[in-house]
Amino acid sequence: xxxxxxxxxxxxxxxxxxxxxxxxxxxxxxxxxxxxxxxxxxxxxxxxxxxxxxxxxxxxxxxxxxxxxxxxxxxxxxxxxxxxxxxxxxxxxxxxxxxxxxxxxxxxxxxxxxxxxxxxxxxxxxxxxxxxxxxxxxxxxxxxxxxxxxxxxxxxxxxxxxxxxxxxxxxxxxxxxxxxxxxxxxxxxxxxxxxxxxxxxxxxxxxxxxxxxxxxxxxxxxxxxxxxxxxxxxxxxxxxxxxxxxxxxxxxxxxxxxxxxxxxxxxxxxxxxxxxxxxxxxxxxxxxxxxxxxxxxxxxxxxxxxxxxxxxxxxxxxxxxxxxxxxxxxxxxxxxxxxxxxxxxxxxxx
Numbered sequence: 479x480x481x482x483x484x485x486x487x488x489x490x491x492x493x494x495x496x497x498x499x500x501x502x503x504x505x506x507x508x509x510x511x512x513x514x515x516x517x518x519x520x521x522x523x524x525x526x527x528x529x530x531x532x533x534x535x536x537x538x539x540x541x542x543x544x545x546x547x548x549x550x551x552x553x554x555x556x557x558x559x560x561x562x563x564x565x566x567x568x569x570x571x572x573x574x575x576x577x578x579x580x581x582x583x584x585x586x587x588x589x590x591x592x593x594x595x596x597x598x599x600x601x602x603x604x605x606x607x608x609x610x611x612x613x614x615x616x617x618x619x620x621x622x623x624x625x626x627x628x629x630x631x632x633x634x635x636x637x638x639x640x641x642x643x644x645x646x647x648x649x650x651x652x653x654x655x656x657x658x659x660x661x662x663x664x665x666x667x668x669x670x671x672x673x674x675x676x677x678x679x680x681x682x683x684x685x686x687x688x689x690x691x692x693x694x695x696x697x698x699x700x701x702x703x704x705x706x707x708x709x710x711x712x713x714x715x716x717x718x719x720x721x722x723x724x725x726x727x728x729x730x731x732x733x734x735x736x737x738x739x740x741x742x743x744x745x746x747x748x749x750x751x752x753x754x755x756x757x758x759x760x761x762x763x764x765x766x767x768x769x770x771x772x773x774x775x776x777x778x779x780x781x782x783x784x785x786x787x788x789x790x791x792x793x794x795x796x797x798x799x800x801x802x803x804x805x806x807x808x809x810x811x812x813x814x815x816x817x818x819x820x821x822x823x824x825x826x827x828x
Contacts, residue, residue: 500774503767507781514785515563518792519555523799526551553687561685562791563784564694565746566756568701570783571776572739573757574764575704578711578772579735580640586758587743590643590736591650595624596747598654601661601674610684613677614748621744624654629736639718643736680751680805682791693749700742701780704735708773711735715770752805755812756783762819 520526526534526547533544534551572587580589587593599620603613632646665671704711713726714735721728746753760783761775768774790807 500768503778507778507785511563511781511785514788515559518559518788519551521792522550522555522796524550557687557690558682558685558791559788560690560694561682561749562787564697564701565682565750565753566760566783566785566787567780568697568742568746568783569753569757569787570760570764570779571701571704572743574761574772574776574779575711575735575739576757577761578715579732579739580644581715583762584758586754587739588651588757590628590647590740591624591654592621592740592743593747593752594651594654594658595627596621596744597678597752598658598661599623600677600748600751601658601665604673604677605661605665605670614689618744618748620654621747622740624650625736625740625744627653629733643732676803677751678805679803680753680808681794681801681803682750683795683801685749689749693745697742697745700738700745704738704742705776705780707735708771708776711772711776715772750804753787754805754809755816756787756808759812759816759819760786762816766819766822 516528516531519531520528530547531551534547535556537544537548569587573585576585576587576589577583596617597620600613600617602620603616608616628646628650629643630646631649632642635642635645662671662674665674710726710731713721713724714728714732716724718728743757761779763782764775764779768778787808790811791804793811794802794804794807
């Protein structure tokens with residue numbers, strides 16, 4: 479008997495370089511997430527060494543100096559870091575899901591008017607002098623309302639195709655953008671208008687443990703459900719006829735994915751304001767690493783999105799004495815990063 483017949487009849491991992499490469503990518507991504515998380519807890523206008531960060535997290539000693547470290551690391555920076563990780567992961571997974579549903583690599587979570595609707599809701603609450611908690615609630619409700627308007631317009635066209643959804647989203651985005659402009663026009667230019675502009679630029683400066691208690695579980699649950707539906711999203715990347723031939727309820731599944739991605743997108747906007755480019759750029763970065771299969775693409779997008787937004791938020795609170803709005807940082811680095819990704823895609827295509 480030959481040596482080849484002595485082997486068991488299954489795939490040998492050593493003969494699958496693509497599989498080994500993905501394992502290496504995952505190890506590197508998770509290690510980078512852990513290193514970035516630990517490292518950024520010590521960065522800021524009050525620098526803390528890695529050893530002091532560990533002491534603050536473990537809390538095994540009790541002294542006045544350690545009390546200050548705990549306040550800085552655990553009460554201020556840790557909830558902000560967790561919020562950045564959750565928001566970055568959610569926006570990245572929502573962006574990848576939108577790009578699959580609409581079969582367009584340039585689609586972002588704002589396509590159905592979610593961002594403009596959330597901005598209108600928050601601006602209206604600020605003008606009405608509402609409590610910050612009501613501003614978050616109004617932003618969330620505005621985003622869902624804008625998405626519902628876009629889907630309703632698409633339904634009124636009596637067409638379940640992607641083009642109708644895109645047109646409905648464009649109309650909804652234009653409507654709520656005009657309403658936002660109207661609210662900004664009537665806002666008090668001394669107090670209300672600066673607050674609206676600052677909110678629209680995005681920030682995690684006010685996020686604390688109470689905010690995490692409200693949005694962490696639904697945000698993580700929605701992101702996890704999208705990641706778990708990788709096989710179904712693979713089916714949506716096919717043509718509608720091919721997907722239906724496999725027994726996939728295309729229209730219902732498409733609407734369910736849109737609803738879930740819209741839900742977590744509106745939730746991120748209600749917490750952090752408008753954070754651009756993450757949902758557009760990160761899925762392309764993940765595709766370059768693991769390909770278009772959604773079982774790998776969506777979870778890796780979540781990890782990379784968490785890393786990117788943690789780094790961006792650290793830059794926002796560290797580069798100057800006054801905090802730079804997070805949206806400005808993501809737009810600056812997002813534009814540069816997307817140019818590099820497009821260059822890489824062009825090289826791969828040639």
